[in-house]
Amino acid sequence: MSQGTLSPAQPAGNGGAGIYQNIATRLGFLLFLVFAWQVATMVTDIPSYLLPSPLEVASEFVRVVGDGTLFHSLRLSLSRMFIGYGISIVGGIAIGVLLARSWLVKQTLGSLFLSLQSLPSICWLPFALIWVGLNEGAVIAVIILGALFSIAITTESAIRNIPPIYTKVGRVLGARRVVLSRDVLFFAALPELIGGLKIGWTFAWRSLMAAELIRQDILGVGNLLETGRQFSNMPLMFAAIFTILAIGLTVDTLIFGNLERIVRRRWGLEK
Amino acid sequence: MDIEFRNISKQFQRVEGGVRQTFQALSPISFRIESGEFFAIVGPSGCGKSTLLNLLAGLEVPGSGEVLAAGKSVREPGPDRMVVFQEPGLMPWMTVRKNVEYGLKLRGLDRTERRERAMRYLRKVHLSRFADAMPHELSGGMRQRVSIARAFALEPKVLLMDEPFSALDSQTRDLLHDELQQIWQETRTTVLFVTHNLAEAVYLADRVLIMTAAPGSIKKIARVPYSHPREKNSTEITDAIRALHDDIKEEVNRVAAREMDPEWTPEDSKKRERDSFTLGEGI
Numbered sequence: 001m002s003q004g005t006l007s008p009a010q011p012a013g014n015g016g017a018g019i020y021q022n023i024a025t026r027l028g029f030l031l032f033l034v035f036a037w038q039v040a041t042m043v044t045d046i047p048s049y050l051l052p053s054p055l056e057v058a059s060e061f062v063r064v065v066g067d068g069t070l071f072h073s074l075r076l077s078l079s080r081m082f083i084g085y086g087i088s089i090v091g092g093i094a095i096g097v098l099l100a101r102s103w104l105v106k107q108t109l110g111s112l113f114l115s116l117q118s119l120p121s122i123c124w125l126p127f128a129l130i131w132v133g134l135n136e137g138a139v140i141a142v143i144i145l146g147a148l149f150s151i152a153i154t155t156e157s158a159i160r161n162i163p164p165i166y167t168k169v170g171r172v173l174g175a176r177r178v179v180l181s182r183d184v185l186f187f188a189a190l191p192e193l194i195g196g197l198k199i200g201w202t203f204a205w206r207s208l209m210a211a212e213l214i215r216q217d218i219l220g221v222g223n224l225l226e227t228g229r230q231f232s233n234m235p236l237m238f239a240a241i242f243t244i245l246a247i248g249l250t251v252d253t254l255i256f257g258n259l260e261r262i263v264r265r266r267w268g269l270e271k
Numbered sequence: 272m273d274i275e276f277r278n279i280s281k282q283f284q285r286v287e288g289g290v291r292q293t294f295q296a297l298s299p300i301s302f303r304i305e306s307g308e309f310f311a312i313v314g315p316s317g318c319g320k321s322t323l324l325n326l327l328a329g330l331e332v333p334g335s336g337e338v339l340a341a342g343k344s345v346r347e348p349g350p351d352r353m354v355v356f357q358e359p360g361l362m363p364w365m366t367v368r369k370n371v372e373y374g375l376k377l378r379g380l381d382r383t384e385r386r387e388r389a390m391r392y393l394r395k396v397h398l399s400r401f402a403d404a405m406p407h408e409l410s411g412g413m414r415q416r417v418s419i420a421r422a423f424a425l426e427p428k429v430l431l432m433d434e435p436f437s438a439l440d441s442q443t444r445d446l447l448h449d450e451l452q453q454i455w456q457e458t459r460t461t462v463l464f465v466t467h468n469l470a471e472a473v474y475l476a477d478r479v480l481i482m483t484a485a486p487g488s489i490k491k492i493a494r495v496p497y498s499h500p501r502e503k504n505s506t507e508i509t510d511a512i513r514a515l516h517d518d519i520k521e522e523v524n525r526v527a528a529r530e531m532d533p534e535w536t537p538e539d540s541k542k543r544e545r546d547s548f549t550l551g552e553g554i
Contacts, residue, residue, distance in 0.1 A: 168330060169360040171348045173374035173425070183373070187364045267363040268407020 052235040057242075060235035069224070070243065077208060077220040078247075080136065084143025085204045092148045092200060093193075096155020110156070113149045121146030121203065122210040139211045139218065146207030147200040154196025158189040191263050198256040205248060221247075272351060272428035272461050274304040274327060278336035281322050295486035296322055299336060302480060302489060304429075304463060309455060311464040311472035313519055314482030315526040320465045322487075324433050327463060328354050340429065350378060353422035354431045357438055359414035361406040361421075368393065368402040371421045378425065392424040393417070395454055412443035416450070423454060429461040437468065445503065448474060456499055469519050473512045474503055481518050484525040491518055 034054050040046075041053035048056060064070040095113075098105045124145045128138035162185055170184040212222025221243050228236035264270045281297040297319040304310040312320045325331040326338050329348040338345040340352065353374075361370045371389035380388070393399045396416035398409075406414055415435060422430055436444040452475060455462060466472050472479045473495055481490045493515055497507050524537040 165356060165358050165360040166362065168354070168356065169362075171330065172328060172352075172354045173421075174348070174350060174377040179377070184362065187362065190364075266405065268405060269363075 049232050049234050052238060056235045057238040060233070061239040061242075064224075064236065064239060070221075070239070073219050073221045073224050074243070074247075076218070077212065077222065080139055080143060080208055080220070081204060084140040084208070085147055085201060087140075088144050088147035088151055088200055088204060089197060091144070092151025092196075093155050095148070095152040096196075097159065099152060099156035100159035106156075113152055116145075117149040117153060120210075121207040122214070125211055125214060134217060136218070139208065139215065142207050142211045143204045147204035150203050151196050151200035154199060155189075155193060158192035158196060159185070161192060162188040191260070191267055191269060194256065194260050194263060198252070198260070201251060201256065202248075205251070209244060272341045273306045274429060274461065274463070275339040276300060276302050276323065276326075276336070277339060279323070279326060279333050279338065280336060281319060281326070281331070281334045297334075298486040298488045300488055301336075302492065304461060306461055307459045308478065309462045309464065309476045310478050310480070311466060311476035312480045312482060313466055313469050313472045313515075314487060315484050315519070315523045316467060317485050317526060318482040318522070319485060319487030320482055321433050324354070324431050324463060324465045327429070328352055328431050330354075350425060351428040352431060353425050353427035353429075354433065355415075355418050355422050355435045357434045359406070359411075359418040361414055361417055363406050366403050366405060367398065367409070367417050370406065370417060371424050374421060374425045388424055389420075392420040395423065395457075396420045396450060410443075412439050412447065415439060415447065419447075419451065419454075423458065423460075426458075427460065429463065432462065432464045434466055435464075436471065437466065444471075448503070449500075451475065452500055469515060470512050473515065474501060474508055479515065481515060482522070484522045484529075490522065491515070 038054050041051060052060075061070075095109070099110050099113075100106075121142050125138065125142050128141040128145075132138040132141050166184050166188045167180070170180045175183055208220075209222040212218065212220035213226055215223070216226070221240055224240035224243075225237055228234065228240060261270075278299045278301055279297060280295070280299045283294045283296055284291055285294045286292070296317075300323075312323060314320045322331060326333050327340065327345060329345050329352065332346075340349075345352075361367075362373070365373065368386070368389050371393060372385045375385040375388060390399055390402060393402055396419055398413060398416055398420065401409060401413065401417075406417070409417065415438075419435070436447055439447065448471065462476075464472065464476060469479075476495060478492055478494050480492045482488065483490045493511075495508075495511050497511075501508060520537075527537070528535065
């Protein structure tokens with residue numbers, strides 16, 4: 001912990017370049033890749049069904065946006081995420097609190113969850129299809145099985161890692177049980193808790209994409225990929241994969257990344 | 272508020288070499304602290320001095336005996352007893368002022384009252400300019416002053432301090448000794464001050480309790496008969512420190528002998544002392 005109010009010069013691995021310079025460099029590199037891709041498809045005779053040009057992908061993208069296919073698929077995928085991930089957050093945090101507080105739960109459910117977590121959740125899809133049925137429920141079950149355990153386990157560790165001084169100070173100041181948890185322990189655990197929700201999101205999103213790819217009978221952005229393959233529509237496959245990538249990046253960096261940074265800055269965990 | 276420790280003992284379970292053993296931290300011990308007194312407990316590490324403080328704070332329960340605060344048995348933390356720990360323990364998500372206000376909020380004070388009182392005590396520790404700063408923007412000494420302001424703001428009947436300055440550099444510590452002395456003279460709160468630093472205890476306290484190595488018991492209770500404010504380097508204070516030095520040294524050596532290789536003797540460290548090497552305080 002720093003002892004002074006003067007902050008030392010930021011150690012930077014980029015030779016001291018500013019944030020705008022970083023962004024400009026990254027964007028420039030992306031543009032260069034797209035340009036190189038375009039040139040490569042023009043000077044070689046790779047057929048479009050193997051590698052379409054960026055322009056073809058762009059026009060296919062415009063088409064699926066225009067006829068509503070993309071938004072319809074997105075809406076379906078995101079609403080599955082909303083339900084599955086939402087249940088995982090509520091359930092995972094509740095189970096995490098129990099794991100941290102109860103020795104019995106830790107020894108029984110805790111060890112079970114740890115071993116279940118190492119199983120890719122998509123392996124549950126065949127079971128879910130039989131037990132839950134050929135419906136939305138089976139896909140949502142796979143999302144939950146992907147995210148719930150990891151959220152529960154990181155919540156537990158977030159609670160266990162709360163420095164004991166906060167509990168002592170809170171109790172001395174007059175906070176007890178519910179008030180102590182709400183005012184003190186929750187905030188003390190928050191930075192790590194957000195990290196757990198981020199990991200949970202990643203697991204949930206990957207599980208959903210795998211499930212949509214396998215399931216032929218439901219729509220979704222994952223399913224667009226498979227549709228593209230069946231119709232030998234490579235530009236559609238590229239449009240789908242970029243959409244999936246864009247959503248992952250948006251949630252990871254824009255939502256969780258910023259949330260993490262705001263909390264860590266305010267808590268003084270980073271400058 | 273007068274405090275009484277009555278036949279207090281405390282045991283811990285600890286695992287040593289794979290065997291669960293009962294460790295006697297405190298042998299039955301009794302003493303009283305008068306209302307308005309500044310009472311210091313000094314002892315080697317592991318002697319149970321912090322345990323005594325935690326018992327009065329209500330953060331631990333005694334193995335036997337009871338702690339009485341104003342005649343009532345202590346069972347849990349209460350608004351009459353505030354603690355300043357070695358770590359400031361400020362909540363990093365609250366501003367300095369909100370940290371001081373939090374306990375007042377739990378006490379049911381309304382917004383303006385809270386704010387007014389928090390600012391009053393932040394002024395006492397000379398940090399009102401930093402009221403809206405975040406804790407991580409302050410130095411270690413400043414954070415500990417906020418922690419002291421937070422405790423005093425609740426206007427407790429007794430203030431418990433658990434090695435509050437031992438993590439600070441010596442200049443900051445000197446500064447805080449004088450600030451504490453001044454606030455204490457203004458408020459005349461009863462203070463229980465736990466430290467391993469004899470000089471600090473003698474300088475601040477009306478009475479100093481010296482504890483033996485574990486299982487902790489009372490080796491001596493000495494009165495420091497000088498009025499406040501005191502001069503740190505006055506001959507009275509340095510003489511008083513010297514008079515108690517051998518008592519604490521004996522106990523520190525006893526702890527050291529348990530921890531060090533068998534061939535070690537206190538003479539070894541005396542040699543080094545003469546060569547003006549300093550040993551870690553309290554070991």
